[in-house]
Amino acid sequence: MKHSVNRRHFLKLSSFTGGGLMLGLVLPEWAKATGSAADCESFKPSAYLCINKDNTVIVYVAKQEIGQGVNTSLPMLVAEELECDLKSIKVEIAPYGSLGQGAHDTGGSQSVMGLFDPMRKAGATARTMLIAAAAKRWNTGVEVCTAEKGKVVNNKTGASLSFGELVCDAAKEEVPKEVLLKNVKDFKVIGKGQKKNNLKDILTGKVQYGIDVKVPGMVYAAVARCPVMGGKLVSVDDSEALKIPGVVKVLRYEGTGAPMHVRAGVAVVATNSWAALRARKALKIVWDESKGKGVNTAQLEKDMAARAKQKPAEAIPVKGNAADTIIAGPNSMVAEYSAPFVAHATLEPVNFTAQVKDGKCELWGGLQLPDWTVGLVAQELQIKSSDIKVNLTLSGGGFGRRLHSDFALEAVKLAKQLDHPVKVIWDRTDDIRFDVFRPANHHRLAAKWDAQGRITHWQHHVLTTSITRVQRPDAKQLSENLGGASQDFWYDIPNVYAGYSNVDFSINRGWVRGVEFVVNVFPLESFVDEVARKLKKDPLQYRLSMLEGRKPFEAKFNDNWKETIDPERMAGVLKLAADKIGWHKPAAKNIYRGIACHCYTTAKAYAAHAVEIEIKGPKQFIIKKIVATIDCGLVIDPDGLKNQMEGGTVFALSQALKSEIHIQDGKVVEDGFFNYGVLRYNEMPAIEVHVVPSEASPGGAGEVGLPTLAPALCNALAAAGNRPRRLPLQKDGYSWS
DSSP states (O other), X not given: OOOOOOGGGBOOOSOOSSSOEEEEBOOOGGGSOOOOTTTOOEEEEETTEEEETTSOEEEEEOSOOSSSOHHHHHHHHHHHHHTOOGGGEEEEEOOTTSSOTTTTOOOTTOHHHHHHHHHHHHHHHHHHHHHHHHXXXXXXXXXXXXXXXXXXXXXXXXXXXXXXXXXHHHHTSOOOSEEEEOOGGGOSSTTSOOOOTTHHHHHTTOSXXXXXXXXXXXXXXXXXXXXXXXXXXXXXXXXXXXXXTTEEEEEEEOOOOTTTOOOOEXXXXXXXXXHHHHHHHHOEEEEEOGGGTTOOHHHHHHHHHHHHTSOOSEEEEEETTGGGOOOOSTTEEEEEEEEOBBOOOOSSOOEEEEEEETXXXXXXXXXXXXXXXXXXXXXXXXXXXXXEEEEEOBOSOOTTGGGSOHHHHHHHHHHTTOSSOEEEEOOHHHHHHTOOBBOOEEEEEEEEEOTTSOEEEEEEEEEEOOHHHHHOTTOSOOOOOTTTSSTTOOSOOSEEEEEEEEOOOSSOBOOOTTHHXXXXXXXXXXXXXXXXXXXXXXXXXXXXXXXTTOOOEEEEEETTEEEEEOHHHHHHHHHHHHHHHTTTSOOOTTEEEEEEEXXXXXXXXXXXXXXXXXXXXXXXXXXXXXXXXXXXXXXXXXXXXXXHHHHHHHHHHHHHHTOOBOEETTEEOOOSTTTSOOOOGGGOOOEEEEEOOOOSOOOOOTTTTSTTHHHHHHHHHHHTTOOOOBSSGGGGTOEEO
């Protein structure tokens, strides 16, 4: 049976830094305590938690574990309030349908931020009910009982009862309307470094990912996809493919349009993956690729550069009269920056398993937006969403790739033609060539300053190949200006104007870790650095002069969405990065440093990078050291936060140095890690991660470590006398070692 939890049932915390908080908690009927003293085996005070008679504590994690560590951080929240050893917790994926719509959605660095209250409340509710049950057992008041290390202790007598001994009695207790949450100073688990849940199983290959799924009677499929988006199948000769042992049949399906842009495909179905992949090579296919003719990234770059000099298609006023100001003359600067399409390149290529039988559908795999997938599958099969069962799995990387579900729809299109469940396997070439790419982008920035060097006018024209437009061709508002190119611009400049223009292009686009923030922070933080250097001012102090002393302000994006930005917190991460890189110390010969900062608005976090390089020759350099700093409020798992910042830095450094997708006549050129640039171990410089201590409400971290790496590196190169304005750096002849 499917149930739903309305998020409004959970009372929002406005502060948790004072004393313990008494919070109202309203749970739906299905989520109340269950069981009886006679026959119960477990105590389930909420959809997030189950305690068994054998003292096993199960925490159900709704957010998808895609390497960001939610299977560790979210159970920590429960353990803190429940008062149990984190090692005693068994983590399971919350069954799809056990929570409300959107509860399983995973993206935007929102997991800890969104579940900080609910997961703690789940633990506190269970603790309160267990204590009440123990007090009745001992015929005493609850005030003399406390929970600790998986037991309830009678502080008068010293007697104790394990949680397992109390589950049946606790199950009969009424769910409390109010629960007491801990004061921050009393935390024992939160803020303490923890080993990742099931790390040993991950390292030894015991963990089951989507690609490991096996279902009775399952067959395997390898798909040959039309290389051009919107192309069609003309003919296929499958005679040689059908001769390969293990091949069952060859199937065909038509492509779709928005929002997923599933390519037209020819699939080889076999009893094993090797036979399917081998037989796919034997297919002789003729595609209609006419829609791709002339669709080239080289031409796109020229088109964007030309369009940048025109008026933006969409005005995004921020403040003042910058929109009406012509910026020219000696006290001004104009510069343009650009970056290409990039791929997700997850360690585990996308894959999916589906079965369609008797008017129902069952799915197996990793999905970051399972509700969206279910809706699309229901539409494809013309069945009710309630007739679709989803079995979520761990994913070997997401970065936004599994927000899309083109790979799931492929499996469904094949499953409805078969009498067996089918697993669609993508190899590395499939994963690179048929990805949904972060948009190629181009920026034109202009600034004007007064006699003292204070910027008075700022203009930023953002041009991208819109994600919104490729998913919804009729969309009217296309702006993708988060990351300082809109209301969240963090510097204190009186006149600011942003504009946006879509430059359409026939290739599928999607969200890649950091999305608009990475796209827009690179030009913004490069340009402010460029202005500072032209004025012969220290780039760090120039930034601080526009941040320090500025009060928090509200960024209002529309009538339903506003965020508060604190420039002092931005200044804090900037100064910490500068201090740790040795900004104020004299640099040795040929050593140069660069710095950049940003506010990740939607994650309520602030971050900076500082980079130190050594110049070895014209456009030749060594990255000596990278410092990453972050203020994301209260830190739940310090080790996990460090992992996120390190991983984001590696991801961003690949993009800055050599990641690029080329398109020729509508077809992706790159086909794997041999020609799609991803950093190798021997290329990785030393990284330091430093955290600004904070008791502010927890923010996110999964995407926060990317946006400032590229501008910090380019600013270091500019300090050495050569300003890069487009990525990746190898495109303009830079080399590193």
